[in-house]
Amino acid sequence: MKINAEVHGGNKIAQKLKQIQDRLTAKRRVLVGLPAGSGNYEDGAPLVVIGAVQEFGSANGLIPERSFLRVPLRQNQDNIKKGFRALSGKVARGEITAFQMLDQIGARAAGYCQEAISAGIEPANAPSTIARKGSATPLIDTGALRQAITHVVED
Template sequence: MKINTEVRGGEKLAKKLKEIQDRLTSKKRVLIGLPAGSGVYEDGTPIAVIGATHEFGGEINHPGGTSYGYATEEDARAGNVRFLPSGKGVMQLGVTGPHKIVIPERSFLRVPLRQNVDNIKKGFSSLAGMVSRGEISAFQMLDQMGARAAGYCKEAIETGIAPPNARSTVRRKGSATPLIHTGHLKNAITHVVED
């Protein structure tokens, strides 16, 4: 935002206008997402890595070797084949060969922020007036808007992001809604105001 001013009427007015201009043009920005150091899952995988995989999608070249078959006698009667932990289940039918696992894109950052761009613009517009009047600082404005934007992203996870979980994931995690199993990812979403 560039502001041009012409000052007439003394040094006091010039100083006040310069203060307003400095508040409005400060070189600060707010970042929304999963910053480095936002935590790790139980297996040591950084939350930011899992978040990036969900945000943009990905592929895993699996070496194979996973057992599959019937976990219980009921599964055998119903013909429900499942992946089996090593040494578990009533009947192993085989072992997977090398294959590619495709993780679909489930944008929990870009899409919710785009969907709420009008709300974000209105918030900035409202708060910019308060900054220009000296009621709050530019940092406070960005901090408030960052918290609001992070909230939009968390809300999107709670309401569900397409595509839904695969049937095998639903059986394992108990939900068709992606990204909510442990809550670690959602809880790690935050904002940072920086120069």
């Protein structure tokens, strides 16, 4: 049995493939953390400065490293990749834009960081810190740092 096939619309197919390629290869990235202008604590200390000291520890060693960004993102790397794979198919089909995909992934990633703070970041607070703030949970005093964690999609 012999089968004959014809393909019509070669230019339209090429254009559609180019659109899909452009959607998937757009030069965008998502940033997760504390952007400039995140605000200040009641005492005037910028949240980004407090966040940097907590994330990396103080230079003098008095404040230990409590990674609320790098560690939770590494721990959830597989979940982030799964989300990316699922959403990139929607981008290829034109159901969402690359910006929308990165926005959704960024929101999930910021949520992982916020959840990590709520669950408690090691090391534990010193007894003097617990007495001063009335809580044993590291990085939670007013909740301002946790609430300021967000994401930004950049071109």
